[in-house]
Amino acid sequence: MAEEAKTQEEKPQDKRPLVSRVPVKDKEMLDLLLADRGVTYYEEMKKFPVDTEAFKKTLDASCKSRIRTWLKICAHCGMCADTCFFYLANDRDPKQVPSYKIQSTLGEIVKRNGDVDTDFMINCMDTAWGKCTCCNRCGMYCPHGIDMGVMFGYTRGLCFSQGFVPHEMKIGSGMHWIFNAQMDVTVEDYVETCEWMVEENEEYYPGLTIPVDKVGADIMYVVNAREPKHYPQDLAVAAILFHLAGESWTVPSKGWEGTSLAMFAGDWACCKQQVENVYAAMERLKVKRYVGTECGHQHRATITEGPYWAGRKSGDPPVPGLHYVEWVLEALETGKLKLDPAKKIKEPCTLQDPCNYVRNHGLTDVTRKIMSYIAEDFREMSPNREHNFCCGGGGGMNGIGRYRKERNIGLKVKRDQILATGTKFVVSACHNCWDAIRDLEEVYKIGIKWSFLKPILLEMVIVPDHLKPKEEEEGANE
Amino acid sequence: MYEFLSGPMVWIAFIIFIAGSLYRIIYMLQGAKKDKIVFPHMSFKHSVASLIHWMIPFNSRYMRQRPIFTIISFAFHICLVFTPIFLLAHIVLFDESWNISWWHIPDEVADWMAIVVIAGGIFYLLRRLTDPVVNNVTDASDYLLLTITVLPFITGFIAYHQWFDNRTMIILHMIAGEIMLIAIPFTRLSHMLFFVFTRAYYGSESGYIRRSKDW
Ligand code: SF4
Ligand code: SF4
Ligand code: SF4
Numbered sequence: 001m002a003e004e005a006k007t008q009e010e011k012p013q014d015k016r017p018l019v020s021r022v023p024v025k026d027k028e029m030l031d032l033l034l035a036d037r038g039v040t041y042y043e044e045m046k047k048f049p050v051d052t053e054a055f056k057k058t059l060d061a062s063c064k065s066r067i068r069t070w071l072k073i074c075a076h077c078g079m080c081a082d083t084c085f086f087y088l089a090n091d092r093d094p095k096q097v098p099s100y101k102i103q104s105t106l107g108e109i110v111k112r113n114g115d116v117d118t119d120f121m122i123n124c125m126d127t128a129w130g131k132c133t134c135c136n137r138c139g140m141y142c143p144h145g146i147d148m149g150v151m152f153g154y155t156r157g158l159c160f161s162q163g164f165v166p167h168e169m170k171i172g173s174g175m176h177w178i179f180n181a182q183m184d185v186t187v188e189d190y191v192e193t194c195e196w197m198v199e200e201n202e203e204y205y206p207g208l209t210i211p212v213d214k215v216g217a218d219i220m221y222v223v224n225a226r227e228p229k230h231y232p233q234d235l236a237v238a239a240i241l242f243h244l245a246g247e248s249w250t251v252p253s254k255g256w257e258g259t260s261l262a263m264f265a266g267d268w269a270c271c272k273q274q275v276e277n278v279y280a281a282m283e284r285l286k287v288k289r290y291v292g293t294e295c296g297h298q299h300r301a302t303i304t305e306g307p308y309w310a311g312r313k314s315g316d317p318p319v320p321g322l323h324y325v326e327w328v329l330e331a332l333e334t335g336k337l338k339l340d341p342a343k344k345i346k347e348p349c350t351l352q353d354p355c356n357y358v359r360n361h362g363l364t365d366v367t368r369k370i371m372s373y374i375a376e377d378f379r380e381m382s383p384n385r386e387h388n389f390c391c392g393g394g395g396g397m398n399g400i401g402r403y404r405k406e407r408n409i410g411l412k413v414k415r416d417q418i419l420a421t422g423t424k425f426v427v428s429a430c431h432n433c434w435d436a437i438r439d440l441e442e443v444y445k446i447g448i449k450w451s452f453l454k455p456i457l458l459e460m461v462i463v464p465d466h467l468k469p470k471e472e473e474e475g476a477n478e
Numbered sequence: 479m480y481e482f483l484s485g486p487m488v489w490i491a492f493i494i495f496i497a498g499s500l501y502r503i504i505y506m507l508q509g510a511k512k513d514k515i516v517f518p519h520m521s522f523k524h525s526v527a528s529l530i531h532w533m534i535p536f537n538s539r540y541m542r543q544r545p546i547f548t549i550i551s552f553a554f555h556i557c558l559v560f561t562p563i564f565l566l567a568h569i570v571l572f573d574e575s576w577n578i579s580w581w582h583i584p585d586e587v588a589d590w591m592a593i594v595v596i597a598g599g600i601f602y603l604l605r606r607l608t609d610p611v612v613n614n615v616t617d618a619s620d621y622l623l624l625t626i627t628v629l630p631f632i633t634g635f636i637a638y639h640q641w642f643d644n645r646t647m648i649i650l651h652m653i654a655g656e657i658m659l660i661a662i663p664f665t666r667l668s669h670m671l672f673f674v675f676t677r678a679y680y681g682s683e684s685g686y687i688r689r690s691k692d693w
Contacts, residue, residue: 064510064512064515064516065507065508065509065510065512065513065516066510066513066515066516068509069506069672069676070676073666073668073669073672073676074669075666075669076612076615076616076617076620077612077615078611078612079540079547081611083540092610092611094610094611094613094615095614097614097615099615100615103615139692140690140692140693141538141539141540143673143677144669144672144673144676144677144680145676145677145679145680145681145683145692146676147680147683304687304688308515308518311514315519315687358690359690360688360690361689361690362688362689362690363689386690386691
């Protein structure tokens with residue numbers, strides 16, 4: 001008896017449910033989820049009920065004219081089929097046709113006004129995250145402009161509100177709630193990393209600084225949490241290039257992170273608070289412009305979609321926002337950065353167009369102009385520009401263990417695109433694409449190399465005489 | 479029967495068609511106003527650009543990728559919309575009742591246009607039945623709608639050629655036409671009404687927000 005009482009007492013603490021309809025906002029819960037690695041989480045999910053009443057309310061409040069019209073007028077023509085790389089990679093599986101995917105999930109939810117069950121919701125989750133990267137390619141090809149990418153983004157939000165969200169995505173939005181970053185990097189950690197990177201490199205680049213919270217700088221530079229966490233060298237190279245270009249720049253302490261896993265998780269409230277942090281930093285530091293690192297969804301979250309989350313009437317962020325590639329091109333064209341033409345990449349190389357700033361923000365020519373500065377033999381993928389296929393890892397897919405198999409199948413399309421160019425070197429100015437291409441090499445072993453722009457630029461940049469170290473000039477790259 | 483179908487029922491069908499269409503469009507626009515995203519994303523320039531680009535055959539990349547489908551779809555939709563409006567037999571009816579008339583297509587041409595619609599309908603039907611992709615997104619309503627769309631043309635074609643009992647055929651033709659008019663605002667055929675709007679929205683979203691072309 002006594003024992004039983006004891007276990008009962010301990011229950012609520014021990015068995016804090018992992019699946020829930022609310023976001024993770026405390027460290028303890030976050031740690032529980034991290035420790036679980038998804039095992040119990042997905043088991044619990046199988047028994048987690050749908051709150052149909054709440055679901056109806058969410059639908060009433062959020063499912064507006066645009067989405068309802070799209071769902072209603074879809075002519076079931078199937079024209080969108082081969083626009084989706086998942087469809088192509090899965091041997092033209094009819095179950096991968098965008099309009100089928102959306103009609104069988106969101107379409108049903110709307111039709112049944114939220115009266116669906118657990119199995120249905122798990123299938124929705126597996127479709128919204130495991131069969132779509134929200135690359136928005138299908139919408140471009142639908143005669144009616146029906147955008148399944150946008151609708152899956154919305155479906156993700158509905159799934160999230162009911163607790164049916166992949167383990168890593170739940171954690172991702174939790175990280176944003178707790179750390180204002182997609183990883184557990186605090187403001188102090190970040191500032192320390194900045195200081196550390198200066199220490200490591202100032203010997204080779206005298207006068208190198210990473211100015212934190214400098215009010216009135218021209219540029220506020222914002223990163224992806226992976227950089228301070230796993231690739232601090234990226235931050236160092238960014239600093240070196242700004243330094244060599246003679247830019248007046250700064251990084252914010254609070255508001256330093258530009259990405260938003262919350263966007264991929266479908267946690268709308270979290271998207272808002274995340275981007276507001278970055279906007280607050282822009283305003284606090286009174287900078288002229290924002291430059292975000294080589295990350296596609298950072299740009300989408302902060303510059304393209306962020307203004308709407310934050311409810312900004314203008315539809316623009318408080319200051320103009322540039323993707324890193326825009327800054328690079330400007331620096332090259334104005335001569336702030338000078339590259340040694342002798343060091344241009346000699347071997348044939350190709351370029352990955354990340355949907356998040358190409359199809360979704362039109363930066364098509366920018367990267368091509370940069371390629372003309374850095375590569376002797378640049379070859380286009382086909383299709384390219386706004387027609388390019390997703391790398392295969394977007395929309396959070398790279399990070400979700402549950403869909404690893406699906407992701408690897410999806411990578412085939414990009415693999416074949418790269419192979420068709422006949423090149424062995426892929427330039428990719430997007431973290432996600434970079435990861436996907438790395439993984440595709442790991443899975444399919446086609447013998448390619450891949451790189452961000454920063455290391456390439458560092459390799460080629462001419463250090464002005466007055467910025468050279470006293471003794472001898474020597475590159476500081478690894 | 480004939481009198482009713484060619485008199486009051488025509489009125490009823492047109493009133494339902496027009497009022498229903500207006501209702502659907504106004505309702506959609508009202509809803510769109512409440513949607514924080516829609517109107518702030520609209521841009522006249524990009525709307526027009528998108529519409530023009532999508533109305534020119536073989537202009538978008540996708541149309542070039544599937545030439546046969548593109549030709550059939552354009553031919554089908556053009557004939558579907560223009561044949562009934564510019565058919566002499568229809569205009570004569572308007573002329574008789576209201577004394578208004580307008581340019582008409584020569585009857586032989588209209589005949590061919592009806593054949594195009596019927597052939598297109600058969601093509602779509604076969605496509606739905608045989609292409610696994612389309613089959614998978616097809617449900618019963620698709621066949622029903624296809625029938626509703628093509629039936630006025632089949633019956634009209636037969637009536638024009640005076641096969642079978644002409645009076646019965648004309649009655650069937652009127653019923654079919656009236657059903658179609660009524661169906662437009664309330665079924666997926668409403669893509670006819672919404673095409674301009676959804677295209678304009680997507681064109682704006684692409685051009686203005688995403689700074690990309692959408693064709
Ligand atoms: S989404 Fe567009 S292209 Fe796809 S089936 Fe519907 S109408 Fe056709
Ligand atoms: S958004 Fe991209 S991944 Fe999703 S259905 Fe459309 S084409 Fe496929
Ligand atoms: S990872 Fe790159 S290509 Fe893939 S969805 Fe994101 S931005 Fe697009």
